[in-house]
Amino acid sequence: QVTLKESGPAMVKPTQTLTLTCTFSGFSLSTNEMRVSWIRQPPGKALEWLARIDWDDDKFYSTSLKTRLTISKDPSKNQVVLTLTDLDPVDTATYYCARSGLGLTDYFDYWGQGALVTVSS
Amino acid sequence: AIQLTQSPSSLSASVGDRVTITCRASQGISSALAWYQQKPGKAPKLLIYDASSLESGVPSRFSGSGSGTDFTLTISSLQPEDFVTYYCQQFNGFPLTFGQGTRLEIK
Numbered sequence: 001q002v003t004l005k006e007s008g009p010a011m012v013k014p015t016q017t018l019t020l021t022c023t024f025s026g027f028s029l030s031t032n033e034m035r036v037s038w039i040r041q042p043p044g045k046a047l048e049w050l051a052r053i054d055w056d057d058d059k060f061y062s063t064s065l066k067t068r069l070t071i072s073k074d075p076s077k078n079q080v081v082l083t084l085t086d087l088d089p090v091d092t093a094t095y096y097c098a099r100s101g102l103g104l105t106d107y108f109d110y111w112g113q114g115a116l117v118t119v120s121s
Numbered sequence: 122a123i124q125l126t127q128s129p130s131s132l133s134a135s136v137g138d139r140v141t142i143t144c145r146a147s148q149g150i151s152s153a154l155a156w157y158q159q160k161p162g163k164a165p166k167l168l169i170y171d172a173s174s175l176e177s178g179v180p181s182r183f184s185g186s187g188s189g190t191d192f193t194l195t196i197s198s199l200q201p202e203d204f205v206t207y208y209c210q211q212f213n214g215f216p217l218t219f220g221q222g223t224r225l226e227i228k
């Protein structure tokens with residue numbers, strides 16, 4: 001079955017860089033149409049899409065955050081990595097990775113459990 | 122960016138009620154809309170995709186409709202486990218965007 005799991009630091013300091021890893025199973029990012037996105041949710045707030053990487057290494061970013069975001073993949077390890085630079089307390093959120101791509105569409109049929117990241121000095 | 126506005130932001134209802142949540146897009150998105158349910162402390166769960174297609178395993182009391190700019194999620198007979206938060210999401214264009222959420226509360 002399809003599973004995804006996020007990993008990374010629970011707390012980071014302002015101005016530092018956050019690196020999160022999504023490790024997945026049950027599908028391959030080398031398979032046509034498969035895509036993995038990162039989505040975040042500040043405490044008590046709505047969901048915000050951040051970035052997407054495709055099976056063919058195409059990458060897409062949030063307009064407001066694209067100067068701070070980098071997404072990459074390692075298909076051999078079934079992993080997708082997200083980096084977010086120059087952190088601020090407003091970046092405190094639960095970060096999710098999720099799969100999309102069925103029928104070349106972008107609804108998310110499988111999600112990780114989420115990783116809470118707190119930005120604080 | 123395409124903005125999605127959900128209404129209402131919160132809704133009080135009783136077990137057995139029929140409820141409808143609306144999602145309005147700032148521009149036409151064809152049928153490229155999904156609905157998710159999120160329980161406290163959990164990841165969102167896909168309910169509806171392509172505006173009206175029921176995800177496998179989701180109870181048939183959930184249904185979606187609409188196209189263009191106006192969409193609805195209907196729960197035909199509320200069950201106790203349905204009193205959580207619901208989000209719409211458009212996938213017609215980048216950046217992908219979500220609505221602000223609708224919290225369903227027990228009356």
